[in-house]
Each structure stands twice: as structure tokens, then as C-alpha cells.
Amino acid sequence: MATSQRKSQEQFIQNLTKKSKNGTCLPCRFSPPEIASLLNMFQQLCGSNSKLDRSSFRDVLMTRFKITDDFIMDRVFRAFDTDNDGYLKAEEWICGLSIFLKGRMEDRIRYCFCVYDLNGDGYISREEMFHMLKRCLVKQSTEEDPDEGVKELVEIVLKKLDIDHDGKCSVKDFRTAVESDSLLLESLGQCLPCDTLLEDFMQLIHGKLTTKNF
Template sequence: MSYKIINIIEHNISAIIPVNLVNKTEVECLIREFKVLLGEPGMGRAVNGLDRVKFRSILHNIFGMTDDMILDGVFRTFDKDNDSFVSMKEWIEGLSVFLRGTLDEKIKYCFHVYDLNNDNYISRDEMFHMLKNSLIRQPTEEDPDEGIKDLVEITLKKMDHDHDGRLSLADFEKAVREENLLLEAFGTCLPDMAVIINERFMRNMVTYISRSEGLNLTFYFPFFSEY
């Protein structure tokens, strides 16, 4: 994505404002952040968007996410056109759900993060691998995998409403609506609300950009000031 295209989009913000971002100022802030994070294009090198490494670094440093499997899932969910880059439009649309999405939007988002192979189901194997990564093992456990397998079966009994041995979006949605805590049943893939409420997101974003790009950024983004 060239800076010429980015600037054209920036001057036509109204066409890309997601419903969750209530004003133009917020989108402008996200565009400025995106441009700084993206960096200047090198000689003869087009800038397509945030690549996997840079995007994972943002998730880790700003939102405290550390699970490699979940980080890849979040990147895949943001990267809707599967071109291995998060474009500016994908960045804005993704963050609008990530930070201010409705329950419906977050259910779909979390489901797609957990659907590791993009087959529209969360399988037993996918549940096992995600739970294995997210649970703390006890040193006294002889076979910790057996405990995880038992947990997968308990989870299926709770969430698999059509009893086909896997979770569809309909299964996942029904379970989450009955018990909201199941939204992140297989690993943290949404920011802690305290990050938003305390405005740490924007402060951490400025700090991260400053350090990673060697910039002295003294401006302040009023992105979540009303919260």
C-alpha cells in the first residue's frame, strides 16, 4: 500500500468509519498510528501494510498477548484478504471490533481466532492445542495431556449443542450467550477492559511507536477519553 493511497483514504475517512468508532477524530488517530507503525517505504519497496512480525509485536507490547497460537489467530482474523499484511482499512475495522465491538461482533471475532485452520469449525484437536498452550501445568502431573483431553470433553459437553464433536459458530454463539465468560474459553484474544478504561492503550501505543521507531512523540491521542 503506497503512501499516496493512504493519503487518499485519509482524506475520505467517512467512507471507512466503522459503526463502533463514533467520530472522525478516532479514525484519524488510528490512521496516524498506522502510518507511523508502518514506517517509510524503502527505495523501490512498496509498503503493503503491517506484516505478521510487526503486528504480533504490537499485540505483545501493547495488549500483553503472549500465546503464539492466539497471536497468529488474531493476525489471521484482522488480515481478511489473506495477503499476509494488515492494511490500513483492516487495521481500523479490526480495532473497532477488538476494542469496541458488540457482543455479536466479538463472538464472530473470537470464533475465527480459534478456528485455526479456517474450516468454520473449532475441532477437538484445535481445542486441545489452544488449551495446552494457555493452561499452567503442575510439575506433579504424570500425564498433563490427559487432563487437557478431559477438559476438552467437558468443554464439548457444555458447548457442542448439536453433538457432532466440534464447535460451529452457531454452537459457540449459543454457549456464549448463555454464559458470557465462555467468549474467551480457549485463550485471551481480546484486550483487558482496564487497558481501555485507563487509556493505557493509547499511552502504550505512543510509547511503543516512540521506542521502536526512535521517535520523540509528545502528542496525545484522545481515543478513549470519554471512557
């Protein structure tokens, strides 16, 4: 790595660490060497560009984390893309992966809620639950109304998540429910990696697996 590139990387790491401590960006729980490795991955993915597009990010979700649902991938991208410009900058890539791979429970609760809160109003409504669950429910027989099965499932999930019984799930409701039963964290669809794939990706970051053709 050229001296100028190394200095630029070191400055980026210092700035990101400072912003994370000050709370002016999403929390970054990676060490400086891990951030440097993730920057190298980001540059491989971007090529000559300085931003990561939606298609390239989706490829990472599919190949590295086996998340294949188009709608979920789009929602994960939106959760990473904090400035909503349709691209991921290096900071968004690293801070997003920090929650994705090393996030504490509170980090993950807020991240999953963001994925499920489709209109961004701070609540997960029945309609939003229906839309999320309809995508993952096993198809029923053609003799039945498939929506009825989804509606029944929505009511079951809502009963568990709607702690204050107001007909919708707030962040506070979601946190309380998940703290009571951690399985509810991804109750509306998988948006986090399984432990095995998480460990594999961390090995990539630590250089124990090759990142060639990442």
C-alpha cells in the same frame, strides 16, 4: 499535516464509513476523529511502508495488550488480515481494532470463533480445542501424562460449547453458549484485551495519552 495528506485521510474515512454501512467490510464502530487517530498510529508503525507486517503487529499486541502467546498472536493477526496477504492495510488495522476495542457481542463472538477455528472450516473440533487448551494448561507433574489432563479439559469445554451434541462446535453453537455464559467467549485462550488495557488504548486514540514512540 499537509493539505494533500489531510484530504487523503478525509477521503479514506468517508470510504471506510460508507463500506462499513454497506456491509462490504468488517463493521467499523470508530468515529471519524478516532479513525484519523488510528491512521496516524498506523503510519507511525509502518514508517515508509503502506502495510503493517506481522512482527510490528505482534509488538503492539505484546506491549499494549499484554498478549504474549506466540500462537494466539498469530491467530489474532490472521483474524485481522482479512485478505490473507500476510500484511495489514490501514482498513484491516482499523476494522480489526474496531472489533477488538469496541465490538458488540456478535462482533466479538465471530472474531473469537475465527481465532479458534484453526483450519477455517466453520467448526471448532476436539483436535482444535486440544491444540488451544494444551498451550494454556498449567504443567502437570512428570509422573502423569499431561495430555490426559488436556483431554479431560477439552471434554468439559466441548460439553459447554457443543449445543447440538454433534461432537464439534459451530458458530451457532458458540453464539448460543456465549449468550448463556459470557465467560465462554475466551474459553480457548485470551484473544481480547482486558478492560484496563482497552481503556488505556482508547485514551491513546483520544489523545489523552501520548503516542510518541508508539
